Amino acid sequence: MTQPVLVTGGTGTLGRRVVARLRDAGCAVRVLSRHARPDEDGIRYLTGDLATGAGIGPAVDGVRAIVHCAGGNKGDDVLTRNLVEAVKSRGGAPHLVFISVVGADRVPVVSAIDRAMFSYFGSKLAAERVVAESGLPWTTLRATQFHDLVLMVARQLGKLPVIPLPSGSRFQPVETDEVAARLVKLTLGEPAGLVPDIAGPQIVEVAELMRGYLRAAGRRRPILHVRLPGRAAAAVRAGAILAPEHATGKRTWEEFLADQHLGGH
Numbered sequence: 001m002t003q004p005v006l007v008t009g010g011t012g013t014l015g016r017r018v019v020a021r022l023r024d025a026g027c028a029v030r031v032l033s034r035h036a037r038p039d040e041d042g043i044r045y046l047t048g049d050l051a052t053g054a055g056i057g058p059a060v061d062g063v064r065a066i067v068h069c070a071g072g073n074k075g076d077d078v079l080t081r082n083l084v085e086a087v088k089s090r091g092g093a094p095h096l097v098f099i100s101v102v103g104a105d106r107v108p109v110v111s112a113i114d115r116a117m118f119s120y121f122g123s124k125l126a127a128e129r130v131v132a133e134s135g136l137p138w139t140t141l142r143a144t145q146f147h148d149l150v151l152m153v154a155r156q157l158g159k160l161p162v163i164p165l166p167s168g169s170r171f172q173p174v175e176t177d178e179v180a181a182r183l184v185k186l187t188l189g190e191p192a193g194l195v196p197d198i199a200g201p202q203i204v205e206v207a208e209l210m211r212g213y214l215r216a217a218g219r220r221r222p223i224l225h226v227r228l229p230g231r232a233a234a235a236v237r238a239g240a241i242l243a244p245e246h247a248t249g250k251r252t253w254e255e256f257l258a259d260q261h262l263g264g265h
């Protein structure tokens with residue numbers, strides 16, 4: 001019997017697509033979650049918390065690879081350190097596959113203002129270092145913003161009477177399932193270190209992304225352009241979160257929106 005693959009964050013937006021694709025590829029899959037769930041065909045759910053390290057040992061025992069998709073707005077470095085420590089304390093050496101973000105190395109998080117808005121990039125870079133220095137065989141993929149995330153933010157902002165958006169910022173959103181497919185391919189391959197980024201097919205002004213959402217949802221709202229202070233925001237305006245040379249994603253934001261049936265015309 002082949003050893004299972006563990007997916008941390010396998011209940012999340014990206015992780016559940018990774019889980020489905022691994023299962024379809026014939027892998028036995030373990031999912032680590034903070035919440036108990038009944039097992040499914042080919043998928044075993046284990047309960048643990050990467051923030052405290054509780055319950056991680058049994059999840060990592062005997063796996064051949066770990067796809068590390070667990071994360072939040074901050075603290076990814078702590079979660080990743082606890083994961084690596086649990087693996088090493090059990091004497092394992094699985095292939096550790098990490099999903100990071102385009103710009104982790106280019107958005108400087110130096111001042112209190114940067115930290116207030118962009119600490120996510122700093123913690124992703126720190127987590128990348130934990131992976132690279134873990135002594136485990138590793139692969140790290142940086143992705144741009146997922147369509148699902150952009151939609152979630154657009155939905156929240158769309159409830160406001162006036163929508164504040166950072167001026168001069170462009171995104172290159174990518175289809176979440178295309179990222180999942182790439183991660184699975186990397187997981188089933190040889191450890192490759194930092195691999196070429198994955199990014200969506202188009203670079204789009206943030207306001208244009210929002211207008212696309214509003215059109216698809218049949219709403220009209222004024223947009224207020226706000227110039228964000230700090231070096232991190234300046235780096236984002238200069239394109240630090242874009243990867244034009246890796247625009248390998250196929251699905252566009254407009255195509256994604258059309259499939260969401262948001263109620264507009």
Ligand SMILES: NC(=O)c1ccc[n+]([C@@H]2O[C@H](COP(=O)([O-])OP(=O)(O)OC[C@H]3O[C@@H](n4cnc5c(N)ncnc54)[C@H](OP(=O)(O)O)[C@@H]3O)[C@@H](O)[C@H]2O)c1
Binds near residue numbers: 015068144
């Ligand atoms: N969203 C984007 O646009 C984007 C872009 C580039 C990279 N990424 C990276 O991709 C990864 C996945 O993002 P996502 O959007 O799929 O996130 P998500 O939907 O918010 O899912 C987060 C997952 O992390 C798990 N998790 C959170 N804290 C945990 C903890 N303390 N212990 C164990 N599990 C924990 C959650 O599991 P439970 O709630 O079941 O415990 C959940 O499955 C993240 O590392 C993110 O930084 C995201």
